[in-house]
Amino acid sequence: FQNIELFANMNTMENIMLGRHLFMKTGLFRGGLMWGKRSFAGKEEIANRGKVEEIIDLLAGRLPVAAERVAQGLAAARVPGRFQRIAGPVTRILDVAHNEDSARALAATLAAEPAPGATRVVFGALGDKDIGAMVSSMASVTDAWYVAAPDAARAAPVERIAASLA
Numbered sequence: 001f002q003n004i005e006l007f008a009n010m011n012t013m014e015n016i017m018l019g020r021h022l023f024m025k026t027g028l029f030r031g032g033l034m035w036g037k038r039s040f041a042g043k044e045e046i047a048n049r050g051k052v053e054e055i056i057d058l059l060a061g062r063l064p065v066a067a068e069r070v071a072q073g074l075a076a077a078r079v080p081g082r083f084q085r086i087a088g089p090v091t092r093i094l095d096v097a098h099n100e101d102s103a104r105a106l107a108a109t110l111a112a113e114p115a116p117g118a119t120r121v122v123f124g125a126l127g128d129k130d131i132g133a134m135v136s137s138m139a140s141v142t143d144a145w146y147v148a149a150p151d152a153a154r155a156a157p158v159e160r161i162a163a164s165l166a
Contacts, residue, residue, distance in 0.1 A: 083109060091115035100130055103137035110141040118143040127156040131164045 083106070086092040093115055097106040110119060121142045125131050135145075147162050149155045 085115070090117070097134065097138075098126075098129070100133040100137055103134040107138050107141045114141075120144045120146060122146045122148055123161060124148040124150045124158075125156050125161060126150065126152065126154045127160070128154060129156070131156060131161055135164050 081094045081096055084094040086094065093110070095106050097103040119142055121138060121144070123135070123138075123145055124147070125134060145165050147158045147165070149158045149161070
């Protein structure tokens, strides 16, 4: 059961956790970048892991999993890009805050747990998102913006994103 892979290089536990992130306010990237269990992202991630355990319990009748394997999987599971800190000469924090709620939650976490130095945000969004609200949510914790368009058919053009920063 633990060796089933839906996405390359991810075990079943990580795949279920990734799927559950669709229901989280912090967004895919912010959860991975969470810093500390007391942060909003950390608390939401702990709740998410509880839901994953419930899912595994439901599957246990069909695909038996030993309790110690569940514990090992939960301890090892990480979803990249959810408030993911990358140490180095410049601390990088990766997060995919994908809507106004997740942008607001990301801003709160950045305010509570800032990286040293200036905060530079590489920002792109899908065209159906409230870009202005996302920018407003992040404005107080952002020193500089860099606009990028996601490689997706629904991506907002960089001109529209840049206009929301003015």
